Amino acid sequence: MDSLTQIALGSAVTMAVMGRRTAAWKPALWGAIAGTLPDLDAFIDHGDAVLNMVLHRGESHALFYLTLLAPLLAWGVSRLHGEGALFRRWWLALWLALVTHPLLDTMTVYGTQLLLPFSNHPFGVGSVFIIDPAYTLPLIVGVLWALSAPRTGLRANAIGLLLSSAYLAWSVAAQHHVAQVARDSLRQQGIAADRLLVTPAPFNTVLWRVVAMGPTQYAEGHYSLFDDGSTIDWRRYTRGAALAERHASVDGLRRMAAFTHGFFRVLEDGGRLYVTDLRMGQEPHYTFHFDLGTEAERANGPRASRLEGMRIDVAQGLDWLWRRLWGERVAPPGLRAQAD
Incomplete structure (x- = not known):
């Protein structure tokens, strides 16, 4: 956090x-x-x-x-x-x-x-985002109250801890519900998946991002607790399975495969190998996207990987987040721009 x-x-x-x-x-x-x-x-x-x-x-x-x-x-x-x-x-x-x-x-x-x-x-x-005001604010209020009013503050502090802990419990329950919705949706649409990731969109536990990993592809979708119906609109992408197998001995790729529990993709562009952590971010913007270099560079000895995170436009991202949270089925900003 x-x-x-x-x-x-x-x-x-x-x-x-x-x-x-x-x-x-x-x-x-x-x-x-x-x-x-x-x-x-x-x-x-x-x-x-x-x-x-x-x-x-x-x-x-x-x-x-x-x-x-x-x-x-x-x-x-x-x-x-x-x-x-x-x-x-x-x-x-x-x-x-x-x-x-x-x-x-x-x-x-x-x-x-x-x-x-x-x-x-x-x-x-993965049931809470790294920044979530609904978890943090009760703690801050309780601590400040305890500092400013010692007689009643300790009780306020305890209530803040109780509320924040209850919010964590709620997040796990909501995550479990969305996971079941996602499994049903995958089955109904005939999408094969051997692992499922369910994690909240930024700053809330109402809108959730779901990633389903298949043998050669992964599917991404979003589900809000305010959605009308339980159908998830899945978008499918290649995960670079063949590339991952061919370069399995590359240290950076091997470490990422283990650390992400398999939620990663591999691609090659201009002879350079890239690995992306699919858990943090969303298409087409990811926080952890690494350049692992060319085969020639790696053959000359250990090569330091470089972080090339893909940033989303904040204003567009917040606008999309607010609209999608309330159940409006709108495509994420980067995808909309690509379609335009």
């Missing part, structure tokens, strides 16, 4: 655990810091765009390492404030602030390696 959300969650959790045992600003501050710490790995440059992607949310998001960090951080905080008697309480509060960060990240589709060093599997439920 975005930094503001993680700061708000860290503060809310720490304030809830510390209660009235210390001044409200202390758990708010240290919870915000603990909620931010795991994302510092984003500043590490591995010299390769694919590596930067697949190694983000790695060790710094692992529950094991964060659990080891928690008592050290709690010891420093309790000593700094002269609250040695509250060490165990600070330990619990800051441990929760640390581990709720990757657990919340796991609700997005990106991929969080929670179980390092025992497993590098990237977990991703």
